[in-house]
Each structure stands twice: as structure tokens, then as C-alpha cells.
Amino acid sequence: MHGLLDVVLLLAVAVLGAALARRLGMLSPIVLVVVGLVLSFVPGILNVHLEPEVVLIGILPPLLYVSALETSVPAFRTNIRPILLLAVGLVIFTAIVVGVVVHLLLPALPLSICVALGAVVAPPDAVAATAVARRIGLPRRLVTILEGESLINDATSLVLLRVAVAAATGPALNALQVGREVLVAAGGGVVIGLLGFLLFGFLHKRVRDPLLDNALSLIAPFAVVAAAEPIGASSVVAVVVTGLGLGHKLPVLMSAASRLQMSAFWRLVRFLLEGLVFVLVGLQLREVVTGLDRPVAIVAGVTAAVLGTVFLTRYVWVFPATYLARLVPRVRRRDPSPPANFPAVIGWAGMRGVVTLAAALALPLTVPGVPTYSRNLFVWIAFAVIVFTLVVQGATLPAVARRLRLPSDDPAQDALAEAGIQQQAGRAARERLEAAADGAPEAVVKRLRRLVEDRTNSAWERLGGDERETPSQAYGRIRQEMIDAEREVFRRARDDGRIAEEVLVRAYRDLDLEESMLRRSEE
Known part of the structure; x- marks a missing residue:
């Protein structure tokens, strides 16, 4: 001991x-x-x-x-x-x-x-x-x-x-x-x-x-x-x-x-x-x-x-x-x-x-x-x-x-390389989507197409040099507020006995994963 x-x-x-x-x-x-x-x-x-x-x-x-x-x-x-x-x-x-x-x-x-x-x-x-x-x-x-x-x-x-x-x-x-x-x-x-x-x-x-x-x-x-x-x-x-x-x-x-x-x-x-x-x-x-x-x-x-x-x-x-x-x-x-x-x-x-x-x-x-x-x-x-x-x-x-003034790695070069590869990845994702979309509801297909487009656009937005808030940054800021509101509702429901602890844990896990993705995008 x-x-x-x-x-x-x-x-x-x-x-x-x-x-x-x-x-x-x-x-x-x-x-x-x-x-x-x-x-x-x-x-x-x-x-x-x-x-x-x-x-x-x-x-x-x-x-x-x-x-x-x-x-x-x-x-x-x-x-x-x-x-x-x-x-x-x-x-x-x-x-x-x-x-x-x-x-x-x-x-x-x-x-x-x-x-x-x-x-x-x-x-x-x-x-x-x-x-x-x-x-x-x-x-x-x-x-x-x-x-x-x-x-x-x-x-x-x-x-x-x-x-x-x-x-x-x-x-x-x-x-x-x-x-x-x-x-x-x-x-x-x-x-x-x-x-x-x-x-x-x-x-x-x-x-x-x-x-x-x-x-x-x-x-x-x-x-x-x-x-x-x-x-x-x-x-x-x-x-x-x-x-x-x-x-x-x-x-x-x-x-x-x-x-x-x-x-x-x-x-x-x-x-x-x-x-x-x-x-x-x-x-x-x-x-x-x-x-x-x-x-x-x-x-x-x-x-x-x-x-x-x-x-x-x-x-x-x-x-x-x-x-x-x-x-x-x-x-x-x-x-x-x-x-x-x-x-x-x-x-x-x-x-x-x-x-x-x-x-x-x-x-x-x-x-x-x-x-x-x-x-x-x-x-x-x-x-x-x-x-x-x-x-x-x-x-x-x-x-x-x-x-010694060491030259640092250029983040713009990293962002440019990431955006180029992300565009190739988006193209591959769209091709796979079209091949696998048979029988799927049209609303689901449209939503997945939009998701691929948003990811590609987000990668290119990081190359912008101005101080204005990009669409992806606005999305992250507003979505974070929404996640906080959702968490509060689930917490109160658990405290009031309307949902079990297991339900709260599952909901928080999903929201935590989404928030971690938002923070990764900000970084």
C-alpha cells in the first residue's frame, strides 16, 4: 500500500x-x-x-x-x-x-x-x-x-x-x-x-x-x-x-x-x-x-x-x-x-x-x-x-x-494541399454515392451530396486571407450554441426523471463527438 x-x-x-x-x-x-x-x-x-x-x-x-x-x-x-x-x-x-x-x-x-x-x-x-x-x-x-x-x-x-x-x-x-x-x-x-x-x-x-x-x-x-x-x-x-x-x-x-x-x-x-x-x-x-x-x-x-x-x-x-x-x-x-x-x-x-x-x-x-x-x-x-x-x-x-529565425512551416501550403486532396476525396465520395444510391430516398441522396460539397468548400475557405467570418466559421459558432442548448434540455430531463441516465449518456456522446469535430475545424 x-x-x-x-x-x-x-x-x-x-x-x-x-x-x-x-x-x-x-x-x-x-x-x-x-x-x-x-x-x-x-x-x-x-x-x-x-x-x-x-x-x-x-x-x-x-x-x-x-x-x-x-x-x-x-x-x-x-x-x-x-x-x-x-x-x-x-x-x-x-x-x-x-x-x-x-x-x-x-x-x-x-x-x-x-x-x-x-x-x-x-x-x-x-x-x-x-x-x-x-x-x-x-x-x-x-x-x-x-x-x-x-x-x-x-x-x-x-x-x-x-x-x-x-x-x-x-x-x-x-x-x-x-x-x-x-x-x-x-x-x-x-x-x-x-x-x-x-x-x-x-x-x-x-x-x-x-x-x-x-x-x-x-x-x-x-x-x-x-x-x-x-x-x-x-x-x-x-x-x-x-x-x-x-x-x-x-x-x-x-x-x-x-x-x-x-x-x-x-x-x-x-x-x-x-x-x-x-x-x-x-x-x-x-x-x-x-x-x-x-x-x-x-x-x-x-x-x-x-x-x-x-x-x-x-x-x-x-x-x-x-x-x-x-x-x-x-x-x-x-x-x-x-x-x-x-x-x-x-x-x-x-x-x-x-x-x-x-x-x-x-x-x-x-x-x-x-x-x-x-x-x-x-x-x-x-x-x-x-x-x-x-x-x-x-x-x-x-x-x-x-x-536564428528558423522559417516555420507555411500553414497556407498545408491548407492548399489539404484542399486539393479534399477535392479529390469529395469527387471519389460523389462517385461512390451515385453508385450506391439506387433505391435510396432522394432527400437522403441530396443531403449526402450537400455534405460532400460543404466539406470541400470548407477546406477551400481556410485559404482565405481576410478577417471576415467564413460560412464554415459561422456554422461552427451557431451550431455550438445549438449544441449547448440541446445538452441543457437533456440534462434537465434527466434531473426531472423524464429520461434514464443511459439516454443522457447516449445523447451527450453524440453531441460531444459533433462538438469535437467543430473544434477540430476551428483549429
Whole structure:
């Protein structure tokens, strides 16, 4: 019971912290980390010891899964080169450079365990990237690249961490053993992910009950993890592959009711888990600080060196990776060079999160034959990287994006594309209507024709640049007033005992769905 109350209290802190962030106009991850930092030094409130398995198996899979579900596979495929350069190349580069720097400062430590620390601090966090990038309205392509990077880089980091720890704590690994380890982790993750996509795609296709569909969706990431872990495959890769496949095929796998319910369900899960994650990061501070067993000067020096290295290596990698590939004429024709402010923002958006801390907690307690090894120091460095990148880079990213004057996505272009496709969709709907209208009352056919015409006209009206109220806006405003009046009549009838509660619930559900459509049109 005590553990359950702790969970409820943590969720309450996460919700209140998110509400405070919205009131202050700040990014919620930053506020939640600071709240967790403050609470960690208040005795008797929350004393939470974070086990790495809780994050890597309990929290990360559903967050990665929902991010993958919402990722556009065509956009992901189009940007696969920059995504892989960041998610694989940059992680390996950062891990090696950080490892060399720490080894030079602490020469008594083997290079392999220093590289393990580099692998811990190398990957920007999926949760932080998604929460910050979407909140500040970065251009769509930058968001796709950052989200794609954060979906894959955890797998690169964890595989590299596994290899580095094995090299530090066991017999030396040769190139063949390292290759086999990478193949099993990455290749096995892809295979398990594809099998998960096929299995849950098969089940979603045949289930029509929205509740069962949502239950399957909740089970999917944990089932994939449970299949990947025993064979040494990367559970991160497996979850991402399953999520990308199901998200791409979702329109043909699930009913409309299931998709609507699943969208609301995962929004709530993401909101609660993201808040919980950042509060947990902050709450670990007291335990991390009390565990330090090195002189302050050494701790400060190594920490500062790692922070500077993590920050600089991203820029050292991002600019050449952006422009050198475009020296190839074919690449340059297909993807012209972006302005310098694009890689500048990508370089600044390197926020780390709870995965870094969980990976640090998974480091070995001791390294055979290395008495100078200090796991507590490594955990502190990981925590310092998280706090610095979240609080400093995350808090200043909106200002940096504004200062660099990134061109925003043109809503007029989106509206024009939507209107054109809506016109094609309307034409297809009218053709299907004429084919299916035999025997239907003429009044019904006319009403359906009018509905198609109104939807097409509404899409074109959004292209207007004047301030006058469009017919669709007038319809939405007046219809909202009518819906409010209808709700009041049903509520009074229920209160007077003239209708049963079930009747009220059905009427409200229909009116709520219609209102949600009106609000969607307004947005």
C-alpha cells in the first residue's frame, strides 16, 4: 500500500508540475526536473530509488511505442540519412570522444569503462526531444529528424554500453565477437519488431471492440520487450519497428471508434509517463550527491570536461554531417543544402533524459582489477549531463530558435494541399454515392451530396486571407450554441426523471463527438 501511495503522489506531483509549467509559459520537462530536485532535499516526502529496469522495461517501451505510432514512415524514410548519421554515427563518436577525455583525466581507469560512460551520456532522450521540439513549434522536418534520432539512438547507446561493459569486466573482445553482439542486438531487434508488427497487426485487423483494441495496443510494447530481452535482442529497436509498422498501417487495421479511443488513451498515458519520468530524474539528486566518494576538485573537473565534450561533439559532428554528404551531386540534387541555422538548432537540441540516468545505474558496481573505478562518480556525471542539457539547453532552445529565425512551416501550403486532396476525396465520395444510391430516398441522396460539397468548400475557405467570418466559421459558432442548448434540455430531463441516465449518456456522446469535430475545424 505504501508503494501505491508513492506512485499516486508522484503522479500528482507530475500533474501539478505540468499545470504550473503551463501557467508560467515554460517547458514542462524543465519545471518537472526542478520540482523533483527541490523535493529530493525535503526529508520525509518522497524517497524513491530508481531501478534501471523500471525505466528500460516499464516506462521507456510505451513512450517509444507511442512516439513511433505517431511518426510518419514516409517522412522517416525521406530523412533516413540524417537520422542514422545522428542516431548511430553521432552516438558512437560522442561515446568514443567522451571515453578518451575521461581516460586522459583519470588514466588509472581503462578506456573501455570510460567509453561505457560515453555511451551512457551520448544519446539525447526520446521523451525530452519530443516534448521540447513539438512545444516550441520547430519546422516539421527538424522535428522529424530529432524524433527519428531519439527513437533509434537509445538502441545504439545500449548496445555500445553492453559491449564496453563486457570488455571492461571480462576477457577482451575481438572484432568478431563485437560484430556478433551488434548483429544479435540490432538484427534481432528488427526481427522481433517485424514479428510483433505482424502479430498485433493481425489481431487489430480482426478485433472490432474499441476496448479490446486499446488493450492490445497497451500490451504490444511490453510483449515485444518480453520477446526481445531473453535472446539479447535490442528491445528498443523491436518496439520502434513494431510501432512504426502499426502506426503506418493503422488506418486499415483499426475501426474509427478504436482509433479515436486509442488516440485519447495514449495522450493520457504519454502525459502521465512523461511527467513521471522528469520528476524521477529530479528526485535522484540527493542519492546521487550522497554517493560521491571523490574529492570535489576531481568531481568538478571531470564533470565540466564531460559537459563541454558532450556539447561540442554534437556541433563538431552535425555541421560536417549536414554538408559533406551534399558534396555528392546526386545527393545535392535530391536534397539541397539547408541554411546554417538548421544544423545550429539540431546541435543545440541535445537534451538528455531518464534513459541516460537508467543506463548509468546499470553500470557495474566494480571493475575487476581497477580499484580506482567509482560508479558513483559516473552516475553523478550522467546526472549532471541530464540536468545541464535539460535546464540550460532545453530552457534556451526556444530563444535560440527565435534568434536564428528558423522559417516555420507555411500553414497556407498545408491548407492548399489539404484542399486539393479534399477535392479529390469529395469527387471519389460523389462517385461512390451515385453508385450506391439506387433505391435510396432522394432527400437522403441530396443531403449526402450537400455534405460532400460543404466539406470541400470548407477546406477551400481556410485559404482565405481576410478577417471576415467564413460560412464554415459561422456554422461552427451557431451550431455550438445549438449544441449547448440541446445538452441543457437533456440534462434537465434527466434531473426531472423524464429520461434514464443511459439516454443522457447516449445523447451527450453524440453531441460531444459533433462538438469535437467543430473544434477540430476551428483549429
